Amino acid sequence: MARQRIGANDDDAVELLRALIREACVNDGTPGSGQEIRSVRVLQRFFAAAVAAGRVETQVLESAPGRASLIARVRGTDPSAPSLGLLGHLDVVPVDPDGWSRNPFGGELVDGEIWGRGAVDMLYLTAVFACVLREAAIAAEPPRGDLVLLAVADEEAGGEYGIHWLVREHPDAVRVSEALSESGGMRMGRHVAIEVAEKGSAGRRLVVRGKPGHASIPFGASSAAYRVGDVLQRLGEVKPAAQLGELWDAFVAARIDDPVLAERLRDPVSIDAALPQLGGIAGYAHAVSRITLSPTVLRAGATHNVIPAVGTIDLDIRTLPGTSDDDVDELLAAVLGPLAEEIEIQRLRGWAATASSPSEPLFGAVERAVGAVTGSPVVPIMAAGGSDARVLRELGIPAYGFGVLGPTWSYERYREGVHGNDERIDAESIALSLAVLRRVVRERVG
Ligand SMILES: [Zn+2]
Structure with missing residues (x-):
């Protein structure tokens, strides 16, 4: 397959991405951060002519001052056709400027790469979504089904000011029957990875009690x-212990060439001894093959000279699809063993793991489009972390983590780029994502 060249229209996506990076909608988790209204204004200018021509309807919805999301809808002609949502976030995580070799908010284009915070996560996709929607809007023939861009605030802090608020307060504005969002497109062997599932979060606080006393007399x-x-x-x-399902099998088949290693990875007894052989992808493989527990915040005592009566341990717990809260509590009791009796377990705010079936028509369309453009098969994968897509899955809407990165984008390279220093995306990955998305849109709603 020839290397994908950036075409004339593809420059629009590159320029839009650079503009979005320069708005620096940094979300540090505080309600006043993000200020996504700035990037919403960029998108309003991007769509202005199509809006004036009556081809696109846009709505700006603000959940709190400056915390704006933009919905752009191209109306289809057939109400019974699917409506395809393109869910992209506008916010980015903070940077450590000392770790960067270029301005993290400069949007510089250097040797075919666009630099800046959010280039990979996920402004390149948001720009690709916006471009393909505008192309569909100004095409000679209107689409059969609705095509909807949801360019939202606050994904990086959990979406309370973005997708959660939109779904709650403006359900009609965000209504779609299927959706694409982040974050797929990494290469696994010769496959392109598309996310179909995300782990859940079921954090717990363990409370332990002792007997206080003056620290000078500990006896x-x-x-x-x-x-x-x-x-x-x-x-x-x-x-x-590992719990291996169909997605695990698909991952091993796509990524592991050595048949002996593959067999050990498919066996719940030998998997853990085999994981270190996976190198840079071992952490991912470990995470998606089981429920994980990580102690994160420890607290005991408030004053230097008082022996503490109470201590707490916060556990980050990530669940697999199908794991209930009771399952988590049972697992914890088993892990804690005899200690469990003396521990009070409190549930922290979380969310369930979600999965969309790879047998939905939208997934088939993505598979065909990826195959036609790249010559590569698709492998459905589970994300270890969470994204806004889960909010749509919880509503019963099939949602997939999309993107088509260039052939050198292994999962390891992707992980390094996201939220790290010197984040940047190559124009080839943008061109591939555009080419594949155009086909998907044509098949589903065109
Ligand atoms: Zn993201």
Whole structure:
């Protein structure tokens, strides 16, 4: 397959991406950050002529001052046709400027690469979504089904000011029957990865109690600090076992060439000993093959001279599709063993793992389009983290993590780029994503 060249229309996507990077909609998790209204204004200018011609309807919806999302809808002619949503976020995570070799908000184009925070996660896709929607809007024939861009605020902090608020307060504006979002397109072997599932989050706070006392006379006291230590030791020793399903099989088939290694990875007994052989992708493989537990925040004591009576351990727990809250509590009891009786377990805010079936028509359309443009097969994968797509899946809408990155984008390279220093995307990946998305749109709603 020839290398994908950037075409005349593809320059629009590159220029839009650079403009979005320069708006620096940095979301640090505080309500006043993000200020996505700036990038919404960029998109309004991008769509202005198509809006004036009556081809696109846009709505700007603001959940809090400056926390704006833009919905752009191209109306289809057939109400029974599917309506395809393109869900892209406008916010980006903060940077450590010292770690960057270029301005993280400069949007510089250097040797075919566009530099800046958000270039990969996920402004390049948001720009690709916007471009393909505008092309569909100004095409001679209107589409059969609706094509809808949801360019939203606040994905990086969980979406409370973005997709959650939109779904709650403006359900008609965001209504679609199927959707594409981030973050796929990494190469696994000769396959292009498309996300069909995301792990859930079921954090817990473990509360341990002791007996307080003056720290100058520790005799007879029972410090909660030591109990925190006992629990941590136990958590370090007892690990949840692997649970291998269809997506695991697909991952092994796509990524592992060595048949002996593949067989060991497919066996829940030998998998853990085989993981280190996976190199840079071992962490991902470990995460998507089981429920994971990570202690993150420890607390005990408030004053230097008082033996603490209470200690807490916050656990980040990531679940697999099908795991219930009761399953998590049962697993924790098993991991904690005899210590469990003395521990109070509190549930932290979380969300369930979600999955869309790869047998939905939209996934088939993505497979065909990826095959036609790249010559590569698609592998459905599970994301270890979360994205806004889960909010649509929770509504029963099939949603996939899309994107088509160039042939050198292994999963490892992708992980390094996202939220890291010197984030940048190549024009080839933008061209590939545009070419594939155009085909998908034509097949589903064109
Ligand atoms: Zn993202």
